[in-house]
Amino acid sequence: MGHTRISRRAVAAAAVAGVAVPVAAGAATAEAASATPRVSCASAAPGLAAELQRDITKALAGGTARTAVSLHDRTTGTACALRADQHFDSASTVKVTVLATLLRDAQQHHRHLTSREARLATAMITKSDNDATTALWKQLGVAEVDDFLAAAGMNHTTPGAAGAWGLTQITAGDEQKLLDLLTTPNAVLGGNARAYALKLMNQVVPSQRWGTPAGAPDSAVVHVKNGWLSRATHGWRVHSLGAFTGGGHDYTVTVLTDDDKTMASGIATIQAVSRAIHQDLDAA
Template identity: 55%
Template sequence: MVNSPDAKGHTSVALYDRTTKTSCTFDADRQHDSASVVKTIVLGALLRQVQDEHRALREAERTLATKMITASDNDSTTALWKQLGLTRIKEFLRLAGMRHTVPDPDGYWGLTQINAADQLTLMELFTATNSVLEDDSRAFALDLMNQVIPAQRWGVPAGAPSGARVHVKNGWLQRTGGGWRVHSVGAFTGGDYDYGLVVLTSDHASMSAGVGVIEGLARRIHADVNKTPASAGHSLRSRSLPTTSDGSRVPESGR
């Protein structure tokens, strides 16, 4: 289903579709700097902490999590990263089975090493009953990912079925001398839809090049999964792309 889309950069793809029992990967074990898609991991770890402590989210935590996911707010992410600490984040990764996701040893959350296979594992946890995250926790995570601001709803939603409920989180980061890391992770639910799609890209010359690769793949994959023309499905709410990095090097000092 998926061919290498661009020899100038590196692209990793992972898909599951529970309805058709389909799975597909391309270079899904390649490690990438996470940029802001790590924020879905921070959210998962926070929700697991709340469960372990047998309590509800505090209002401040709810506010930080909402800003972190819906607007990709870096300060909110840093606050939650410090609250959780590396030990708890690593424990969540262990419980989730995300064995190849490695937080940056120098404490920069945007440089967490991720791969498409592990990111798809997290989308699967968010979208089906499991022993790691309770149903209320999963519903909260999916609701936030459904409320991402219009300017950040590019990426894997391109070409998604118009009747699907779209959940997305994107990340973008420019490395000196190493091009752009542009990623998009998502899940598509509601009605007959129950699938997840992850596309991670590195080393493109511009952010728009990375986004173009992601959206081109997404349109073809949605069409293949749903047996529809590639031009059908969701039109993106915004094609205005940021011009600066997100998920930049943020230390965990003061943790």
């Protein structure tokens, strides 16, 4: 199992648990990053779509990573997308899917999580513990994960083969569907399940609270799960999922990157995009 160390201040040097999967060649071919990415936004708030499109594009200008973005803000009726249907290795972001699958399984069987499941789920989300994830992945099985994905409408997500959960293929669009399920009433996850998942995402250890929370308003309650993975091809994959609630806020942000030269550069890209989003939404 590989672990990467980054700092909270420089976002590149305190202990955090990285996703562990075998390094393998032959990853999906990545689209070359564009100096002027085509960000698509729509909003019920006058002028907001144009501002977000401009500022997200500016945040990505000059970057070399392939980046996908998805934003959904219910308060202003706003949505933005960039490469939302392109696939990325999930790294540890899949842990939110594992948690949601576990909670749905318990819900369907009208039971509470066992003390073991609760302990593993807490370690998996708050500390990004790989061993806990592997234990839950084996317990649930790929068929159960597939069942959740189908119920969630995450039709472009494919679980990693042979237990390699960190190589699950995800898209920003599907991750946005997952975040929407966690933050709004729906038939897939009940209120208790949603509250439990958000509670754990709110309790992520300080050294792993980088990414989409960068620039979030002080009045927002932050829920986050990040993922990071280096492979022989396409460099670093660095991702961040965030949900921002309370204080009049109700929005979710997904930023996925690969072809990063370093983990720190991937984090910097995500945080530049996130700051632009938070600033524009807060001013709306």
